[in-house]
Amino acid sequence: RTTPAVLLWQWVNQSFNAIVNYTNRSGDAPITVGQLGTAYVSATTGAVVTALGLKSLTKHLPSIIGRYVPFAAVAAANCINIPLMGQRKELKFGIPVMDEDGNRLGESRAAARQAITQGGLPRACKSVRGSRSVSPCFCWALEPWECLERYPWLNAPLQVGLVGFCLVFATPLCCALFPQKSSMRVARLEPEVQALLREKAPHAEMVYFNKGL
Numbered sequence: 292r293t294t295p296a297v298l299l300w301q302w303v304n305q306s307f308n309a310i311v312n313y314t315n316r317s318g319d320a321p322i323t324v325g326q327l328g329t330a331y332v333s334a335t336t337g338a339v340v341t342a343l344g345l346k347s348l349t350k351h352l353p354s355i356i357g358r359y360v361p362f363a364a365v366a367a368a369n370c371i372n373i374p375l376m377g378q379r380k381e382l383k384f385g386i387p388v389m390d391e392d393g394n395r396l397g398e399s400r401a402a403a404r405q406a407i408t409q410g411g412l413p414r415a416c417k418s419v420r421g422s423r424s425v426s427p428c429f430c431w432a433l434e435p436w437e438c439l440e441r442y443p444w445l446n447a448p449l450q451v452g453l454v455g456f457c458l459v460f461a462t463p464l465c466c467a468l469f470p471q472k473s474s475m476r477v478a479r480l481e482p483e484v485q486a487l488l489r490e491k492a493p494h495a496e497m498v499y500f501n502k503g504l
Contacts, residue, residue, distance in 0.1 A: 305335040388498040397487045406502040413465040473502040
């Protein structure tokens with residue numbers, strides 16, 4: 292609820308997300324320490340600025356609206372975090388595309404853009420899980436009975452339990468929205484990549500790539 296708490300927990304959350312996004316990126320291009328540092332600072336700063344800005348805007352709004360500030364902050368940060376953490380080079384140079392048998396045919400920027408989109412949407416959906424959707428509504432519904440005011444010790448186990456219950460289902464369901472081995476029609480690739488494929492695999496109509504998680 293306090294500004295230092297927002298700063299601390301958004302930084303902790305986005306630091307964890309940065310590690311996950313980097314280790315599960317779609318391409319195999321190397322990233323320098325400087326690029327990694329820039330991406331990390333940009334992602335964590337985006338989350339903190341969004342959280343503090345929304346926190347100030349919701350002071351005079353109903354309490355249920357204020358409870359969704361963490362969701363908006365994390366969703367906005369993911370829009371920065373995912374493209375930056377290890378995928379900026381992929382957007383510039385492309386990610387490996389393969390045939391159905393896994394033979395590498397080339398690199399495509401169009402495939403990289405689709406991989407980032409398919410990786411970002413599940414992350415946004417996962418942000419709607421327990422702590423940012425079910426838990427705020429549930430706790431808001433309890434306010435008229437003052438249950439949490441009378442039994443403050445119930446707050447922590449209740450919220451942890453709700454988040455844990457939702458995570459059991461949200462994480463695998465959101466990861467399954469798109470297949471790990473994604474595909475794209477050759478006609479949607481860049482002209483130069485299409486020309487390369489006509490030499491290597493003239494009969495190929497689809498290419499496949501790892502979209503990351």
